[in-house]
Amino acid sequence: MSWDRAPAGSAASGADGDADRTPVANADVCVIGAGPAGGIVADRLAEAGREVVILEAGPRFDPDERLARQERAIRPAYDRPDVWDGDPERDAYKSTGERFYPLNHARARGVGGSTLHWQGMVMRLHEDDFDSASVRGVGADWPIDYADLQPYYAAAERELGVAGAADNPFAPPREEPHPMPAFPPSYSDSLFAAACDELEIAMHSVPNARNSEGYDGRSACVGYGTCQPVCPSGAKYDATVHVERAERKGATVIDHAPVQRLEHGPDAIEAAVYATPDGESHRQSADAFVIACGGVETPRLLLLSASSHYPDGLANSSGLVGRYFMDHLFAGTGGVLDEPTRQNHVGFLTSESHQFYDEADAEQAPFKLEFFNYDGPSPVELALTGDDWGDDLLERLRSDYGSHIGMGGLVEQLPREDSYVGLDHSTTDDHGNPVPNVHWTVGDRALETIERVNEVQERILDELGAEITWQVGPEGTGPAYHHMGTTRMGSAPTESVVGPDLRTHDLENCWIASSSVFPTAGAMNPTLTIAALALKAADHVLETMSSIR
Template identity: 35%
Template sequence: MMQLDCDTLIIGSGVAGALLAHELAAHGDKVIVLEAGERVHRHVATERYRQAWNRNLAAPYRQQPWTMEPDPEKPSSYYGPYVGQAFNPLFLKRVGGTTWHWTGITPRFLPTDFALYSNYGVGVDWPIGYDELEPFYVRAEHALGVAGDSEDDHGSPRSAPYPLPPIPLAYSDRRIAQKLDAIGIRVSPFPAARNSRPYDGRPACRGNGTCTPLCPIGASYSADHHVRKAERLGARIITRAVAHRLVAAADGTIHEVHYRAPDRSDHVLRARRVVVACNTIESARLLLLSRDKRHPNGIANSSGLVGRNLMDHTIFLTTFRLPEPLYAGRGPQSIATLRLGRDGPFRKHHAAAKLFISNDVNIHRHMSEILDHQAMWPEALELLRDRVIHTGHIGAEIEQLPDPNNRIELDGQRLDPLGLPLPTIYFQSTKYTQDGLRVWQQRVADMIGHMDGRIVRSVVSTSSHHPTGTTRMGTNPRNSVVDANCRAHDHPNLYLVGGHVFPSMGTANPTLTIAALSLRLAEHLKRG
């Protein structure tokens, strides 16, 4: 009989892998977690960011020469030439994953998001419903430390209160909210995995305003928190370990996982069960990399759907100036949501949207515009001050329907530093999303007009860095990669968990739903 290295081998230490490792280690399982990247030390990352001249999403994190991540300045260096529209979701390969540089916004899905086809005749339904996931939403909110108003369910019925009171709106949010209230549009705080008071060993938010790319004090949740908890319970974390091949036995069970170290040496682990908990891009990439004679299209891919139905939120951000000062930039970058757009009969015809106010201040953008106009000191300083205090932003994240033509494939010509093929993205936003984009951009423009504001620009991107859908969940091996319990149809001991199992994505940021699915999977695995 083959000797096993552990009960459960988890690939990826982001929010899905970290929560799962903690739950199973607490249950007494022998757990190993493979992580392609290294550990991040918050004080070191904070100092790197402080000294950086270009403060983008990658600034706090040192390059890892043995692996690659999408570069905020040159995403095509990872994804290659775009096929279709530019599409550049960013993520981190580190212990804790992309929760190191997220805004912490944690809305639940709406009940109708799980039954889009049944309700509106578009998209697909999930094999599970809201009521089935609701108890795990509660547990996820307590695990991440979500701050929110328990009297306001945002359209998603609750069985228990949030663990923390809401983060208060920033001054600029309140000023904009007052103006929008006059035209019947309500503004309220998002639920957020950001401490409004000390919680679970982490401090309260101090309003540093750098949530992306880094919370300098750890008030915003990052998944390394649960990695450390899992380690204290006996889980083993192997860093700098790039999983690149799953090997299936003749009976379909995954009996080996191969990973590559920075020196290009290959290593093998064996486990009773394997869980792929990487991000949406890398999970599909790993399954496709694992092709062999018995599985020429890759592991778990008898359906041909691995890598397909790639989704993300199309996002726009409309920048405007008001006659009165707003003083944006004090407090978290984003905490306010406009209470419209997420659901309704209109979804039969065009995409829903989650509208928000951004409290961010892009000093570099303002300064470069002023210098482009050849303003001189001290005039430039006065212009900068005027622009900063009068500028606001309203934006929206717009749902995307699943489309099998939107996909990830392997590029045999471009290799990463370990000699592994990089992904190529094929992506084209659907008409449903484009129609929604036009509707919501115009709605925001009308709001700004009612506030006597002047629009400066409206920038659109096909990615909010919320990629989902490449190993979709479903009812049978023909229409999906995994079943309702996240088990691969083709392999009895292989599980996949993360945004990649989403059949559709609604308008909610995906992290809380990823966390809830991970906790639900943990309960399933505990039962044997």
């Protein structure tokens, strides 16, 4: 627990006891969650003149403390959850699936949400990802197509600020250039390029939600190299951008305000009941509610809001709230060369390959390849461990740093009913609520595809002349921290939780903006799609509210 350790800049996120955390009178919309989805929805609705209140379970972090959080990211005294003040009691959870799910490494609580610690890669899903059942013969079709989401993707790229290029021959059609030019390739990309040319594997740029030049009042990247889990400069997008923008348009943000349950009738939510640090409980009413708590806390809140109308959980007539929990699987291979590879100068990627993505079918999952810029140890982190110093330490650093080279990859897992987020009633959080139970089940298609990814990675590294020293295959794979699928979108109320307009089938004034609505996962990092769906949800909320008035 970070508070026992203190220093590392003594960054702290204690609640401001003088803050007004009472409900907003006459709120039109209550947004629950201040991550990218909640921030974008709130910004759009505030822009339209609606009275918006955002309830955020975690704190509002001081931007001036980001360098101190960077120090925590580098120093071995601090675990990853410590960087953003993770609290084991508040964030308690269970993992009961066939594979352990490290939930608290996979999320950050507070204004900005998980974009505070994300990598910042923002690809669009491919067209076939929206038609997996029809085209690949497995999974589910989305009730919307790529064409439906395409204008929202373009808007999302402008909202987040995406640096990218039109050099990816496998990407879905675009209507306009990215808002900023792509980051140039790295020196190690050039080493990979020679090998990939020989093997006829195409490399291309990575779209990054990271400023390659000044954008939206934020600076260009200055190369701190700690993107994940903290960008001190603000060049990497995080959702504080939209939350603060919404506030400037009149929205109210109440932090340290975890929603305990949603009070409701048979057809609509009436109020969000939230706790505050002074031990009080408040009731925020609104005409419309947007749940934007991510793929774990969104279904948890619905399940915690069970009632006589909805004994299995709110908006859960389908019985599917929490079901179909998905993540992307990591596959990687790396080694060493007998020459310098220039790793760990920056903390982001500049090259990928989507060449194999659309080979996907019932047996092979879509996957993408990543070419690392930070394989092997970071010298400064290495220097803080070990029992040496002085010349001996320098000799060790020089020996261990300099020749590493590696690749990663993300693989889709299929939606499965036996992969789910439920409630664990045997354990409660700091407010006495049952904690989330993450029961993660992967499936053979994903595991067999990881073997295929490893084969491609081995071919490239062999061509490069690398001595392979590590590999993450089907046995050692883990999640990419992309929580998806637990309130899936569909046309039929019996087979989904929300409709194509992101509104729950059961409740007329409740929308969900989150990766939890993804019917399938694809193998692309999900945040651009989350942002696009958030923009779409905001439009639907406004349409509905306008039609009522």
